[in-house]
Amino acid sequence: MRILPTLILPAILLLAACGGAETAAPAGGSIADVRDAYIVQPPEGRDITGGGMHVTVQGASLTLIGATTEIADHVELHTMSMDDGVMQMRKVEGFPVSADAPLSLERGGNHLMFYGLQPLEIGDEIDIVLTFVDEDGAEQHVVTKAEVVPIGG
Numbered sequence: 001m002r003i004l005p006t007l008i009l010p011a012i013l014l015l016a017a018c019g020g021a022e023t024a025a026p027a028g029g030s031i032a033d034v035r036d037a038y039i040v041q042p043p044e045g046r047d048i049t050g051g052g053m054h055v056t057v058q059g060a061s062l063t064l065i066g067a068t069t070e071i072a073d074h075v076e077l078h079t080m081s082m083d084d085g086v087m088q089m090r091k092v093e094g095f096p097v098s099a100d101a102p103l104s105l106e107r108g109g110n111h112l113m114f115y116g117l118q119p120l121e122i123g124d125e126i127d128i129v130l131t132f133v134d135e136d137g138a139e140q141h142v143v144t145k146a147e148v149v150p151i152g153g
């Protein structure tokens with residue numbers, strides 16, 4: 001089994017080169033791992049919705065700076081807070097994530113907001129491409145599958 005590491009390494013480099021790797025490891029060595037991603041099915045006739053996921057990082061901290069998906073025109077990073085008893089969402093430029101402080105995006109808190117959605121069916125699995133940047137400004141892309149869930153679920 002000693003031959004395995006030498007076989008696997010070129011395959012990883014090849015995937016990273018074409019941007020297709022699930023977890024790309026740049027020279028800096030930080031690896032982002034994304035789990036449990038979901039997109040909430042919007043009410044009928046609406047094309048805006050929210051979504052979430054859980055992100056952990058091994059190595060130096062990263063910042064999530066954006067997301068794209070084929071089923072939405074664009075995706076924003078939002079915070080949510082209560083101002084005078086009113087829920088307020090605000091667009092932000094990035095969410096930091098480190099080994100000590102994982103990032104949870106969820107309904108009622110920090111979340112992803114999808115605009116210009118195509119129709120979604122409950123249970124659909126949607127690819128989302130997340131862009132992270134490290135402290136040196138190097139970008140890293142992570143592809144994750146998000147499940148479409150009902151609004152009350």
Ligand SMILES: [Cu+2]
Binds near residue numbers: 050111112113
């Ligand atoms: Cu929002």
